[in-house]
Amino acid sequence: MSIYEYFEKLDFNAAKRYKNKLAILGINQCPYKFPADAWKDDPTEWPSVQYHDVYHYLIKSPKIFSPEAIDNYKALDAYKYFVSGWVQEVLHMILSSGFVIFKAEVKPSYRTNDPTHTPWIAVNNKESIILSHCNCMAGLGETCSHVAAVLYKLEAAVRLGLTSKSCTDVPCKWNQNFTKDVNPALISEIIFYSADAKQKIRSNISTTSLTVRLNEEH
Ligand SMILES: [Zn+2]
Numbered sequence: 001m002s003i004y005e006y007f008e009k010l011d012f013n014a015a016k017r018y019k020n021k022l023a024i025l026g027i028n029q030c031p032y033k034f035p036a037d038a039w040k041d042d043p044t045e046w047p048s049v050q051y052h053d054v055y056h057y058l059i060k061s062p063k064i065f066s067p068e069a070i071d072n073y074k075a076l077d078a079y080k081y082f083v084s085g086w087v088q089e090v091l092h093m094i095l096s097s098g099f100v101i102f103k104a105e106v107k108p109s110y111r112t113n114d115p116t117h118t119p120w121i122a123v124n125n126k127e128s129i130i131l132s133h134c135n136c137m138a139g140l141g142e143t144c145s146h147v148a149a150v151l152y153k154l155e156a157a158v159r160l161g162l163t164s165k166s167c168t169d170v171p172c173k174w175n176q177n178f179t180k181d182v183n184p185a186l187i188s189e190i191i192f193y194s195a196d197a198k199q200k201i202r203s204n205i206s207t208t209s210l211t212v213r214l215n216e217e218h
Helices: 003-009 012-025 051-058 067-071 077-083 145-159 170-177 184-190 195-204 207-216
Strands: 091-094 100-103 120-123 129-133
Touching: 012 129, 051 129, 051 145, 077 145, 120 145, 129 145
Parallel strands: none
Antiparallel strands: 091 100, 100 120, 120 129
């Protein structure tokens, strides 16, 4: 099934819930129908989604993301998807209302023949995560591991300074090339440190080292 026809394939109740989500964003078209050229790959335009934004959004889905589960984040599928580089390039679109919609494909595993899932996430101009959706079964309701994996990637980009306006081509390269080969250990070591520790680590990570690493791959 093409994802373009996602909305048409929903049953009555699911379609109704989906329409309600779109109404909150003030749009009447499914984001899966937005044309390819409406989406941008430019992390410097991303809102500053912080860890506490992600945390508070995820615990609203207590079945998957209880506070205890999030504290034990390394066991979460979502975290594994993120550090393994299964979250592909994150694209975004800024609506006239100020909402930013993100979407990315998330591979299910290294078994590349399995279908990918494509979550989308809406963030308002105060960096609050408003709602999300995914074309997997769990994502039909609201949050799933694919949504959470994309949120972890957004948070990491903000924390590493890649959404800063002063960055040039580094953010796009990071977005496109974040695979298991692009230093996942670095991310996994620092992801949930305290603010002070994060700041200390951040000052030790220069975007230069990321540039060198990425250039070595090309
Ligand atoms: Zn999903």
